[in-house]
Amino acid sequence: MASIVETCDLTHRYGSNLALDHLNLTIPEGAIFGFIGPNGAGKTTTMRILTTLLLPTSGEARVAGVSVTREPRVVRRLVGFMPDFFGVYDNMKSWEYLDFFGRSYGIPAQQRRRLIGELLDLVDLGHKRDEPVMSLSRGMKQRLSLARAMMHDPRLLILDEPASGLDPRARIELRELLRELRAMGKTIMISSHILSELAEMCTHIGIIERGKLLAAGEVQEILRTMRPHRIIEIRVVSGAARAEELLRTHPDVLELRREGARASTEAEAEPLDDETGPHTLLVDFAGDEHALGDLLALLIAGGVRISHFAEQSSDLEDIFLHVTKGIV
């Protein structure tokens, strides 16, 4: 897949503060790229450089092969930017807001009129066409802002914290809208603190901290790479002591914990009593699907009665905490 964003040793300093430290980032065309990092990690700085609002101290950034420093006007045609705030004009109607930005991108009047109608319908604001922008709800303003960023039909949409401050319904609507935009062939770079949402909609992610890219790639690949083993949750109705015995001696079991216990200290204490059960055991398991089936068969054959046996899904939040642990 061709890449639409490429940065090479991208560095930016605010005085003595190093905001970006030799960032090498690639975003494939057509991806929804989630840009994750704690506050002050360098997400907004990267986005501002890619939108030509900020010149890097050193290094290079390209959008669709075009340098953001050498040909900023060409880059502006390729990029639609939605900042983490919504700039409001007094006394302006929704259609006038889009019309103004359409003019600013040099879109001819006739095409502009058609586009305004289409985009307002796309973001489900067709009925608010003549309403003052100030009267729209926050979710509506975000959608109008997205329509504004789409006015010049950019190939890359850069959205900085688009879901911040939105209620759950508005978030779901925004997520659906982004999926629709991806289906239209747009590449979307999005930063957010709501990691569960990013995991649901993103095809790729990049994790940044203190201006350094810690991990980047396809979501599934990152999940697989960052967590080579899986966590199995087993709820034992009876035979808990026997289950622990079998699990401790199993070659694919890396660690065994009782739910609510801290690491192995309590696991090595008294054997579990079925009278106080049922008990839940958490197993760090290194084997594949077959080995997992064998483990279940072994436990059942060993007389252990199980009411729940399932893999805990590791999510972006786990990966984020795992990758950024101890650095902030």
Added chain:
Amino acid sequence: MLELNPILVKDLRSRMRGARAYILLTIYLLILAGVTLLLYAAISGDVGNDLNAGRRIGQTLFFTIATVALIEVCLITPVLTSGSIAGEKERQTYDLLVASLLTPWQIVWGKLVSALAFASLLIVAIVPMMSLSFLFGGVGLTEVLIAIAGLFVTAVLYATIGLFWSAMLQSSLGATGFAIGTVIVLLLGIPFVIVIASLILGSSALSNLLDSVWFIYLSRFVAALHPFIALGTTASHLSSGGNPFFEIVRTGTANVIVPSPWVLFTILALIFSAVLLAASVRLVQPAPSGADRRKRP
């Protein structure tokens, strides 16, 4: 089809929508009309009944209206522009403009023209009132045209002062304060310099300096930086039958031809406006490396 500057269209829409613009225009004209009426009431009894009475009323009314209009233009135009670019920064729309295909020149020019369009409305609105003086006589078309041109050039200069501070600073309040401060310094500072210089030169043994050509040009140059002095001296020159475009200054040794003060003021004001405009365009750029105005990690 050639499209109008997007900033101009947006700002004109915003400015003329709602009651604010009309209230400002009404207050502006009420002040002018009130002053004119009071003045007429005050002087109509004192001018006597001779043939020149109407002429004196006409001249007084004209100069009063022009002076009040000039004061209002000096105070209103910098305020019209001082909030323009700083306001975009406050509304957080500045980045959206800079990240669009608008050039810094289009942004600055659009802001200036939209403010000047409103200033022109204020200037044109006084023409009917100024024309009252024609009823009394004593004022010719030349005086009226020079007064209108002087008002317009003053509006351009003071609008660019406001625009410069607006591009330079982050808040409208700060930009307005600096713009008005600059106007006050110019309006009070130049007469102060002239008075001090006259006192020094008048009491020294350098009186032959006053007749030198370079001093004549320098003194005209300084006086022409001030719209009230430039337009006031032009009016007095015209009322004594002088040429509207130049005057002849007689020294002990020769006659020196100098441009009329309003011509010099127009030239200087347009040069300063161009410089301020260029500086504003330069300021409306994405922040240079390592010097972003808002430190956003």
